[in-house]
Amino acid sequence: MRPRDRPRRSGRRRWRNRSVIGVDRDPAMLAEARRMADRPRVQVRSGDAGSLPVEDHSVDRARVDRVLMHVPDPAGVLAELRRAGRPGAVIGLAEPDWDTLIVDSDDVDTSRAFTRYTTTRAVRNATIGRRLPRLAEEAGFTVDAIVTTTPVFRGIEVADQIPGLGRNTRRAIESGDMDEGRGRRWFASLSQGPFLASFTLFTVVARIPA
Template sequence: MSTSLGVPQPDQAAYMLRAATSAAGRGYKQELMELLDVQPGQTALDVGCGPGTDLPALAERVGASGTVIGVDSDPAMLAEARRRTGHLPTVRIREADAHALPVERGTVDRAKVDRVLMHVTDPAGVLEQLRLVTRPGARIGLAEPDWDTLVVDAEDLDTSRAFTRYTTSEAVRHATIGRSLARRAERAGFAVETVRATTPVFLDFQDADHTLGLGRNMHQAIRDGHVDAARGRRWFTSLSEGPFFAAFTLVTVVCSR
């Protein structure tokens, strides 16, 4: 992988698939699936399913008598999701916005929203949609990072802090939504059952660069005038030259309808 700040935006489907299969991704996803407790015969909804990373696991849990619905607004993501799940007759793929879910009211037993609310226009509106389409007793799993907790070890600590500030204030729409998930879920009318915080740790520079967008976001921060160009480039180069450490907090909330 290049250590240049001029790194192009990655293919989003490939990015999400790699992130999901990383050590950091596997841990919280497995926990989320366990907490959802999907049962045979149920209808499970994946809002913002992306390239279909979690659809096969959901299909396995609902069994032949259940249904899995994957919803996303990105045609390229959905094309990959269809390719990955074409052999699974219980999976339905639908193109739609999370603010207007194409699902019959009161029909969903289990729903998950994984790293999606931080990007949408109106998180409260999406949660209201979830309340409409889920049936009484349904269980909903939410997982979102809190990018204000991002730490990147570097001798130039001020630039690491500037990088986190830029990520929080500019790069991600709702960058601190992880910490407010439980409150938002309660306001939407759900009963919060479980709140977990995990800390994905990155010890490999290339994995962190791919997942956290170190080069891409620093390039943007320099371009937008948030970080001095020479200092930002020195910071990024130094990260690739020695032992590496970065981490952030990811919050998982499981609630019931």
């Protein structure tokens, strides 16, 4: 009998003794995760994405969400996932491509300056989204699916939390990447009128060949 033809109950039995492991290196994040993940089969471990605290070939599923944009060596993290995963293991990767960031404004040049600052200064690996399929294949994974989504932000408050509109405008002005007067006028106009910002998010589903 093929696995997909087995009764559903056998699928539940298969996963009954498995654990979910969360990994972070920040003590505050670890403490909060342990507070929220108070479950018998949920483990929160201190560790680094480039050196996961798990045994070789011990992981069936993994999710990496908006992490590779920050790390010094994305290829090294994927190689570490390859080490940790069992044959047939599936990983989900989700990363923005910040080169696609747009902010609607009549002052198009300043909007472009904001995107340029985001991609060259604010984010370590700004184009990691588009690179995910290639990096996954180079690490030895088979890519099963590539999905792009385009979140649209219509409120400046949400855009301040996710694309970092306010803080990165301030930093761009402080670093000289954006003219102060023009930058302040640009941000003020965004705060007063209808707002729209967007970028492309890449999601890749990959597996380790069995």
